Amino acid sequence: MQIRYILALGLLPCQAMANDAVPEPAPDQCLVAPPIPLPSAPQSASAEEQVEIRSVSSDAVMNQNATFEGDVQFRQGNRSISADRANMDYEKQQLNAEGNLVFQDSQFTVTADNLSAKIKDNSATLNGAQYWLHGQQVHGNARKLEITKDNNLILSGTDFTTCPPGDSSWLLEAERIKIDSSEEWGEIWNAKMRIADIPVFYVPYMTVPVSDKRKTGFLFPQFSTSTTNGVEIATPWYWNIAPEYDLTLTPHYMSARGLYLQSEFRYLAGDAQAGRVNLEYLGSDRLLENSDDRYLYHWEHRGAIDKHWRVNAAFTDVSDNNYFNDLDSEVARATDNQLSRIGEMSYFENDWNISARVQDIKVLGEDEVPYQVMPQLSFNYRSQDLLNTLEFSFFGEATNFEHKEQDQVTATRLHLQPTLSLPIHGPAGSLTSELTLLQTNYWQRNTDLMPDSELNSSVSRTLPRAKVHGQINLERNTQWLGESYRQTLEPQVQYLYVGYEDQDDIGIYDSARLQDDYYGLFRARRFSGLDRISDANQLTLGLTTRFFDDRNQEQFKFSLGQILYFSESKVSLTEGIAEERPSSSAIAAELDAHLYEDWYFSGALQYDARTRDNKKSEFTLDYRPGGEKLVQFSYRYVPDLVNTNTNEEVGISQAGMRTTWPLTDSLYFVGNWYYDLNESRSVEAYTGFQYESCCWAVRLSYHYRIKTNYDDDFNPVQDNRELFESGVYLNFVIKGLGGSGPMGVSDMLDEGLFNYRKPLYLRN
Incomplete structure (x- = not known):
């Protein structure tokens, strides 16, 4: 028989935390198993919550005391006590319970030999206690555990750890611990740290977090x-x-x-x-x-x-x-x-x-000092409802260029760029026509300091630009190696016209050559900044095809494009020197493919069909069989780089390998190696091992890499300055004592000069 009492009494202190939600648990292998939670009672809407008491049998004297026996359960809101026996003294406002005793609220769970609770001042004392802090992976034992009226914990003769039961990787023993539930910090007196059950240090006083504060x-x-x-x-x-x-x-x-x-x-x-x-x-x-x-x-x-x-x-x-x-x-x-x-x-x-x-x-490390922008004012305006589908945009910029060296030409530039565009979009494709006026004025100072140049003190440049870009979207269902796919075919074409004007009378203040790639074929300019606007009369052809599986995930993408020049460009960054412009650009191609199961390939190529030269290429082959498992092979080649310090032409031809692999559930390996084929030497090697358990983590790594050594007036480069550097690094973290430490391997992939190119595929 179950006996049920409803008492309008305050039993234990309310939760003092701002958030009653219990954080998500750690992975299964790290869970500390507390007693099974008691069923939650419905929350009372009244200001003073009632206390519900259940037991198999009871014996009560009205307004004096009550004794409960057999599967005793006390519940008030989200707080509960279960025990074999309990006694309520109404005159002293005191509750005593013992036998298989479990106390729970939203902050912690405690098992104990016995409990004595003073209802009047909302406090309790538990002897022979074991406790678990919810969501914090912290648990331990205490000779005596006190719950104060402010909902703080005071533990005497206690210890705690974040390791699972039976794991003695580390344990902190203390004479006394006070956990402040509002500040979410613990104060510890006379603490002794044990690692693998061996005492390693003693601290008379310390504080540790019990939350993220x-x-x-x-x-x-x-x-x-x-x-x-x-x-x-x-x-x-x-x-x-x-x-x-x-x-x-x-x-x-x-x-x-x-x-x-x-x-x-x-x-x-x-x-x-x-x-x-x-x-x-x-x-x-x-x-x-x-x-x-x-x-x-x-x-x-x-x-x-x-x-x-x-x-x-x-x-x-x-x-x-x-x-x-x-x-x-x-x-x-x-x-x-x-x-x-x-x-x-x-x-x-x-x-x-x-x-x-x-x-x-x-x-x-460079002698050349860039210009300072002191200041720059810019304005952007866009109207999308001008005459129905016609759009108008305006860009304006006023920039003053200064220089730290007094013998340099400086300038003020005003640029105005109104644009009319007519976009037509539909499911089958798009066609966008654009007409732009590029008006730029320069007022250049100190031009007399450079008598051999053609720079003028005042320059006005007016250039028209017209662009038409069209794209068609085609698709079909197809079969490949017995699998069904949806294939798209996306041809696109762009015509670009930019007027010509001699610009050798303008200095170079913020312009540089832009990088060439497939998407760069459809840009409207060759240079960054505004000091040089290249004339153009050209047609760009491009084609992209994609394959999507039955889950609509892209499995293959290939793009190919080239620019056809109708006339040579006469504008270059170097004064008085016309750059050689062939009748067509290099062919730019890009490929991303899911080859088979866990194999992926990515590559980009720029090939000059006229000279049969590889202008630039890079390729990666990935094997990604699962979470945090990766083997990547890579190669990159750039033949026409120039060393800005020596003006010597240098090229890059480098091959590399990068991997991360879990050796066990807790032990990870990360390594990379890059080799310079031109210099026939390694430029970087990295090897790292990381062990991570529920309560501690350690990382040991070795790094060998080339060092960049700049000539410096501060301290000239010495002959004994090392070209390569090697080192051993150790990181160690005890979780639960304020350490955050290495948590996963994605950051190890970013160690070194060459970072992992696609961290998106690593699932932590």
């Missing part, structure tokens, strides 16, 4: 050794200044160089703006000939002031050209050689926007 304290150290920096030890310290501000200070000791100090200050400015400030300093670098000080400072800020205004700002400077090559900065990689300094503010409306920008670029 930030807390001031040391983060996990990092260890590595390399041929250039020697033994490295970094010990980050995090300062949670305020909800809107934090600071990370990292003393980074390198035995070969000295003490390298890094800091990062992050801030929020309102709901939609954020930024950071980085300061880095290495005093008296022992590997430099003059033992100079090295430094970096960086600031970036971006966001929205309101629904119309946007801001973006960034500034970076370093002491020398080889800073990123030698030091592991938080701001940029060794492959970055341009430091962009920019300040921009923009205003947006539905049909138009306006922006103001200043920009300066510092190029590391």
